[in-house]
Amino acid sequence: MSNTASPRSEIPLLSARDLTKRFGGLAAVNQVSVDLWLGQIHAVIGPNGAGKSTLTNLLSGDLPATSGTVVLRGQDISGWPPEKISSHGLGRSYQKTNIFRSFSVWENVRLAAQSRSQPSAFNPLQWWRSAFNMHEVNERAERAMELAGLHKRRHHVAGEASHGEQRQLEIAMTLATEPSVLLLDEPLAGMGSAEAESMVQLLLRLKKDHAIMLVEHDMDAIFTLSDRLTVMVNGQVIASGWPAEVRADKGVQAAYLGDELSEAH
Amino acid sequence: MDIVNFLIQLLNSMQYGLLLFMLAAGLTLIFGIMGVVNLAHGSFYMLGAYLAWSLASLTGSFALAILVGTILSVLFGLLLEWLLFRHFYQRDHLDQVLLTFGLIYVFEEMRSILWGDDVHGVAIPDLLSASIPLTDTLSYPVYRLFMSAVCLVLALGLYLLISKTKLGMKIRAGAFNHEMTQALGVNIKLIHAVVFALGVGLATVAGMVAAPVSSVYPNMGSQVLIMCFVVVVIGGIGSVKGALVAALLVGLVDTFGKVLLPQVAGMLVYVLMAAVLLFKPEGLFKH
């Protein structure tokens, strides 16, 4: 049951062309192009080591690309540092939970939300006012908490929360920066079926107002969620298009999915 | 500056640079492989110098002093690693800074108790006490050439060890990926002990060999430590090649600086470091 929505605008919010990342002689990502449209979820799948996480890192600025370009909301962001890309409207979540473990759940999200109301560090007003009375920031954080379903556990220390809660927190932090483009790296990893179902529902809600790239292994979720599907193997794209098309592609079936795909509904 | 003076300064800068390399190589290896910052590294240099002096006085032979001194200090290094350092590889850099700073104090006092606080000279062995005449009035001491030669030989030996031997391969693997190396059956604890002992050994031999030229005095360790750090920063942590290039560079800048621009000579090396940091914050040769 694929849900192929049409994009809500003419040009993609994020467009990457011929991205390549070499480590010595090895190309972890080789001439990969991907477009992310507002109102669509673009899933990227592939076996371990296919280069999916590296691709995400290239798009978010965590890794500099060897060659290729990335355009975000009409702006060429190739070579930009991660903080600049983030402030331009891109948010990413991590496969390996990357939170502030010693802070409370609420503080994690609040700090993420604070990033949007942060004038220069050298501004003395920033040293004197209380961080916790920032109305705008608190509202932003509340919205993110609400979306991620976290409001019950806000005072717990993040490092001591359950794995599922930490994954929710991971998403909440990304949402608190109010990005237009979301890069989600295995958000369902390690979740039980009930939690995974909530996450899928959340992603369907988010789809309307965001352009989302989803890296995942969970095939059921992929086919419920994705409007476009790209398959990567050994750093290269071997197929990209409508999920139904890709599923039927002989090359993809041979190289990667085989029985899994034809059995998924 | 005429050609002879230039040659003399060039030789001096090479000698100083190679000496710094001996110290920096050990430091950068220990940083790069075990991730430990060791502020007491300069103390090993001082230990070497004092050992050279006391053993040479005791036995009357400089060569014997170096031999025995090297063995003693390597054993001391192994003991220190086993007793203290190996428990700190996983700890915060801050803890390591504090621990090794405390050790500096302890070593200085032990030195004071064992050997006193006076300045001592070490006689250059007769065999090496000649000078090579360069002009009517200028000549170059053979001993300084000997120092450079010793450092070169050890540098070559280190290079061969690291890049051509099995042990070297294991050392490099351990630096690259700890857990994997261990999983492959390599005794990582042994590697660490060897690397630490190597670092200590290089530092003490440097001190021993330098003693006749620099004299033996308290605080000689801290003075050389800072230069050592500068070399490692410029060269890049974990890179022995970087340490060599940086050490020679520092030797050149410092030696010629003192001769050509004495007013700012002390600062030149730091200006060099600042320049490198602006363009390559992780040093010339990233590990």
Next chain:
Amino acid sequence: MSAPQSHLETLPRSLNVLLALCFLALLLFPFVGTDFYVQMVSRMMILAIFAMSLDLLQGVTGLVSLGHAAYFGVAGYALAFLTPAGEPISLYTSLPLAVAASALLALMIGFLVVRTHGIYFIMVTMAFAQMVFYLFFDNKALGGSDGIYINFKPDAKLFNLENKHVFYYFTIACLLAVYIFLRRLLWSPFGRALAGIRVNEHRMRALGFDTFAHKLCAFTLAGALAGLAGYLWGAQTGYINPELMGFHMSAHAIMMVILGGMGHFAGAIIGAFSFEYVLHVFKDLPEVAGFNLGKHWQLWMGLFIVALVVFAPRGILGLLAKIFKSNEDAP
């Protein structure tokens, strides 16, 4: 407000009460102490300001600087150069100028140094501080190894700093002002961002924070506050020499912060007092069986430091917080 319980940022209420009482004792001390001890406590308070400035860098932001004393010393030298040979200089011109000098130096060095991480950062901060040290040590024009005398305490017009008690209270005022400033900063957006950088700098960047600017600003602020301490030190002792900028002074600052407990600033104050006291005790050790224990105070100091690292990583305040917390419900 849910306060993040990390790194000693908040303390149990009973401990806060104890700290307030200690402050009261500090205020009343000159009425019971002799001149000698009033001066000693003044000096401890100056070192406490120095320690707090480092705590901003180390305890809050997580940057371990082995060269913080450079900014301490530079302000002292600024006062020395500004004070004419025959008369005092105004407090109101010399203090801001000295602090500005330290801040400027911190900004310049910070710009080069803050782009490095981990071990590198530690090494380059030390290297640059040594550079400043040698600049003063090697140049007779800057006083050389002998240092410079400051013949008059700064002229405060409204009160007389030459009076030891007046100087004491002026120092307390500075200590209090710095403490309040830093505590507010800790809970400000800037302070929360610094704490975030300490805990997970990578994520902070991914969230859109300009971590370079934040770290540089913290480095500069810390340098400025160290300058305030250095200025007071110069004013109090009347003598500045390069050792005050040296490696040992920087290391002492680190030890004070660790000993007291990082991240709360009260810990830095406790650490400064305790460290000076311990040093005092070791230097005063008697001779036992012909062996002068006091002369070899460095040995005891070294062993003390090693023991500290091994057994009490969260310092005195950490220990006290644990004790007081177990006597109270969790906040």
